[in-house]
Amino acid sequence: MAMKIRLARGGSKKRPSYRIVAADSRMPRDGRFIEKLGTYDPMLPKDDENRVKMNVERVQHWLNLGAQPTDRVARMLEAAGLRGKTERSNPKKGEPGKKAKARAEEKAAKAAATAEE
Template sequence: MSLKIRLARGGSKKRPFYSIVVADARAPRDGRFIEKIGTYDPRLAKDSGDRVKVNAEKAAEWIKKGAQPTDRVARFLSKVEVDGKAVVAWTHGNNPKKAEPGKKAQERAKERADKAEAKAAAAAEAAAAPAEEAPAEAAPAEETSES
């Protein structure tokens, strides 16, 4: 049986309140759980002491038994200490590919860049062609002014 330490949502519509629970990984998010070990109220200020309440001893006990905290709960547990050290060592995840556009989006961007480049080249050629013709027309005008 795979155990998770996770959040179970409570509260009413638009007023979330979460219980930090130990549950079987296969159980529904808000369904059956083994033990409630804390609470989380996201509506309170981040520096409020009542925002996250966790029984650190129980959390450490469940982790020793093999329960895996979810990412959010691991973040909470990293700030809680038992016997002078954090219950969980949490580090910020690093996913550099997350911000990159997908393959199709990259193809569309390349097509747009190619079209813009072709349009700019055509405009440059069009601007260069009349510029070459203009000096030829200006030369006969100078001859007429001399006579």
């Protein structure tokens, strides 16, 4: 059975709150889970200590059993110091768009022209 540590959404419309759960990867996002490991409230400020609450011992237990955290939960675990920082590679996201590239080339051409004079 492939285990995941992931977020299960709760709360009302436009007021999300999440449970951090250990679940079978084949189950739906808000469906059956094996154990609740903590909570995440994105409505609280980022520096609030109640934004992410986790039972660290149980999370470590599931990680030792081979449960794979989702990307968002992995970031929370990195912040808590339970996992090392993983390298994320998305080279296209940091690359400027076509118009921004054209503006940069135009600006460089103007700078070169004024430097020649």
